Amino acid sequence: MAEKDTSNKKIRVLLAKPGLDGHDRGIKxxxxxxxxxGMEVIYTGLRQTPETIVNxxxxxxxxxxxxxxxxxxxxxxxxxxxxxxxKQGVDDIVLFxxxxxxxxxxxxxxxxxxxxxxxxxAPIVEIIDFVRNEVGRNRADEKIM
Amino acid sequence: xSSGTLLQRFEAGDxxxxxxxxxxxxxxxxGYRELLSRLYRKPRHAVRIGLTGPPGAGxxxxxxxxxxxxxxxxxxxCVIAVDPSSPFTGGALLGDRVRFKEETQGGRHFFRSMASRxxxxxxxxxxxxxxxxxxxxxxxxxxxxxxxxxxVELDIVNNCDLVAVVLVPESGDAVQTLKAGLTEIADIFxxxxxxxxxxxxxxxxxxxxxxxxxxxxxxxxxxxxxxIPVISTDAVHExxxxxxxxxxxxxxxxRKESGEFDVRRxxxxxxxxxxxxxxxxxxxxxxxxxxxxxIDRAVDSILAGKDDPYSTADRLFSExxxxxxxx
Ligand SMILES: Nc1nc2c(ncn2[C@@H]2O[C@H](COP(=O)(O)OP(=O)(O)O)[C@@H](O)[C@H]2O)c(=O)[nH]1
Ligand SMILES: [Mg+2]
Numbered sequence: 001m002a003e004k005d006t007s008n009k010k011i012r013v014l015l016a017k018p019g020l021d022g023h024d025r026g027i028k029x030x031x032x033x034x035x036x037x038g039m040e041v042i043y044t045g046l047r048q049t050p051e052t053i054v055n056x057x058x059x060x061x062x063x064x065x066x067x068x069x070x071x072x073x074x075x076x077x078x079x080x081x082x083x084x085x086x087k088q089g090v091d092d093i094v095l096f097x098x099x100x101x102x103x104x105x106x107x108x109x110x111x112x113x114x115x116x117x118x119x120x121x122a123p124i125v126e127i128i129d130f131v132r133n134e135v136g137r138n139r140a141d142e143k144i145m
Numbered sequence: 146x147s148s149g150t151l152l153q154r155f156e157a158g159d160x161x162x163x164x165x166x167x168x169x170x171x172x173x174x175x176g177y178r179e180l181l182s183r184l185y186r187k188p189r190h191a192v193r194i195g196l197t198g199p200p201g202a203g204x205x206x207x208x209x210x211x212x213x214x215x216x217x218x219x220x221x222x223c224v225i226a227v228d229p230s231s232p233f234t235g236g237a238l239l240g241d242r243v244r245f246k247e248e249t250q251g252g253r254h255f256f257r258s259m260a261s262r263x264x265x266x267x268x269x270x271x272x273x274x275x276x277x278x279x280x281x282x283x284x285x286x287x288x289x290x291x292x293x294x295x296x297v298e299l300d301i302v303n304n305c306d307l308v309a310v311v312l313v314p315e316s317g318d319a320v321q322t323l324k325a326g327l328t329e330i331a332d333i334f335x336x337x338x339x340x341x342x343x344x345x346x347x348x349x350x351x352x353x354x355x356x357x358x359x360x361x362x363x364x365x366x367x368x369x370x371x372x373i374p375v376i377s378t379d380a381v382h383e384x385x386x387x388x389x390x391x392x393x394x395x396x397x398x399x400r401k402e403s404g405e406f407d408v409r410r411x412x413x414x415x416x417x418x419x420x421x422x423x424x425x426x427x428x429x430x431x432x433x434x435x436x437x438x439x440i441d442r443a444v445d446s447i448l449a450g451k452d453d454p455y456s457t458a459d460r461l462f463s464e465x466x467x468x469x470x471x472x
Binding site: 009038044045052056089090142145 | 160164166174234240
């Protein structure tokens, strides 16, 4: 059938904070903003490992994973999450994130498969628009029975 | 990537397929009824345990500690945690996973957050179907955490074999105002945060309230079960968590033996069938193009004092092919 009834479908996003820094103000603001934009946001809290983030994303069947990395470890954490997604055979969950990331690193990460890296000061509407337009558009359409 | 249909992969134990099928059922995508029909015919054995209680009482923390005890004993355990959807935007912030410590030992574990999506009874309308999916996957226990808005959430009784009402030392007032409803839904009371002062007091209050009520004939389940246990726990330090899990086991075993377990399941299935029937009947009636206008006219007449809702419903029913021919 060409047209599916999509009325009950919601964009589902998992927000997580990998690594050791304990600042979750920013990500909580994003979580609330995405909720207010009509999305279902699963917040998993601080100090998540790439494994737990990807496992949670699979169980929650989310369209996208958003992470906040303020510790400076973005060049290890983003690739580790990408690697974990690949290891689990996931190719249709969008990874995005934010943090204090120099332009040069941002380009590298976006080339490596992070869909978008937001840097401090990015307006929230920009993040909402990104999630609305870019997340959840390439979910594999699998046959049920 | 992985081959086969989602259902085939689900049957082979694939977690991603399970997660996908849950969304499919939750979103009521095309074909979900056929899928559910298949699942209803598969062998299943999970016990459903519900946890309800005010926000912040420690439901998620208890679910986490209890599930790790159950896993360690070799059970496969899954969790459905429901949080409210905004009635205005439809969005939801699902935060129960924060309390979930990922490292587990023993059986298989699975955790799914659900938004209530317009349902007001403490669960989502799809919770029962999602629990069926998890049961069919082979889990031994499905733990269900309600929204917890502080009022009595009745959906949980219609979806679970056993309901734990979670309170805290500060819930004294709630016990006073909600006591009738609380005893009707509780199979066990958990006074959590027993590390704080006042826990003993509320345990005593609950116990004496239950003693009083056990003499009265109120609800069939209450009348048959005067002994609703009251247990105090500290979910963070896992005090009395083994005892709580033992209570779950023994209450379930007792009910299976007395036949009450099956009575409750029968009631739930019957309720589900009648709800579907009601829904079917309503949509069918409203779909006849004539009836929309007719209902509008009837409403006008009722407001004008020339008709009444009872006669209107009778008339609409008599116009369906369900009504006896003589009508
Ligand atoms: N002191 C104490 N705090 C607890 C206990 N159980 C949970 N908490 C804390 O209470 C807060 C709310 O817990 P949560 O499980 O999210 O409650 P829920 O809203 O009922 O799911 C968290 O900060 C928990 O760490 C307990 O037994 N003792
Ligand atoms: Mg909770």
